Amino acid sequence: MEKYRDGQRELHCVFVDLEKAYDRVPREELWYCMRKSGVAEKYVRVVQDMYERSRTVVRCAVGQTEEFKVEVGLHQGSALSPFLFAIVMDQLSEEVRQESPWTMMFADDIVICSESREQVEENLERWRFALERRGMKVSRSKTEYMCVNEREGSGTVRLQGEDVKKVQEFKYLGSTVQSNGECRKEVKKRVQAGWNGWRKVSGVLCDRKTSARIKGKVYRTVVSHAVWFRDSVTEEETGVRARGSRAEDVEVLFGSDKIGQD
Numbered sequence: 001m002e003k004y005r006d007g008q009r010e011l012h013c014v015f016v017d018l019e020k021a022y023d024r025v026p027r028e029e030l031w032y033c034m035r036k037s038g039v040a041e042k043y044v045r046v047v048q049d050m051y052e053r054s055r056t057v058v059r060c061a062v063g064q065t066e067e068f069k070v071e072v073g074l075h076q077g078s079a080l081s082p083f084l085f086a087i088v089m090d091q092l093s094e095e096v097r098q099e100s101p102w103t104m105m106f107a108d109d110i111v112i113c114s115e116s117r118e119q120v121e122e123n124l125e126r127w128r129f130a131l132e133r134r135g136m137k138v139s140r141s142k143t144e145y146m147c148v149n150e151r152e153g154s155g156t157v158r159l160q161g162e163d164v165k166k167v168q169e170f171k172y173l174g175s176t177v178q179s180n181g182e183c184r185k186e187v188k189k190r191v192q193a194g195w196n197g198w199r200k201v202s203g204v205l206c207d208r209k210t211s212a213r214i215k216g217k218v219y220r221t222v223v224s225h226a227v228w229f230r231d232s233v234t235e236e237e238t239g240v241r242a243r244g245s246r247a248e249d250v251e252v253l254f255g256s257d258k259i260g261q262d
Contacts, residue, residue: 010149012120013177014112014157015170016127017142021108022081023073025088026135027051030074033091034084047084051075082107092134096126111172117147121157128159146170146179197223 018024030051034044054075055067074081085107093110097103104111112127114120128138138159145157145164157164168179176189198205201222205215 008149010115010117010147010151012114012117012157013146013148013170014120014124014164015144015146015172016110016112016124017139017144018108018110018131019137019139019142020073021136022076022085024136025074025085026072029092029134030084030088033088036091037087039087047080092131092136093127096123096130098123109172117155117157120145121159124157124159124164141165144170146177148179150179194223 031044031048034047035041054070056070057067058065074084089105089108093103093105097105102113104113110127112120112123114123124143131138140159140162143159143164144167146167146169156166170177201218204210204218
């Protein structure tokens, strides 16, 4: 996005949302995708046995229903479900998926990018068709469109005759993406996250009785990721002075020579 901003070129992005993604996976589609992905037949049969015998109840204020069989979707809360969903999505999108960065997919978080609005609209329709013909469903209300470095009157994207909601920023995988290509809000958020982490463990980090080894481990686990993010972004790029957010600013509070020692 920074390259397109610096080059004064448009980049069109559609953030695709799937309705009840885990709950809509057809069982027959799951078996087919597992076999096509090369999963050994004995493991396919084990998963089939897990799902064919699955039953559930609905609890409410006045009690619970009788047990009933669940015939569609993946098991919620199962450690195996994310892996099975990844297999299904990998196979369903095989014909329409492009190389990164034009297509980015993490579980059910899908981003489609193109240099033209017409092309990203065409790609969105191809994705919709590929997914919905196999039992999945693209949400018309939650799928959103964003144009980076937008020129005046670039229009919007349509999906089956309906306008896709146009946004100026989008939160993708926990990070805020802005249509102007900047990362000001994300930097501020990370700085705040770093200080929040520091406040949570400041009692340990400032305790003279706690060993430097323990302090280093706590610091790396709770504070480090948010703090070090600041060092990869310049103040000139963001216009944000991350007061006390750099690693050395935090380390000086209890001795930089002690942080990270094992």
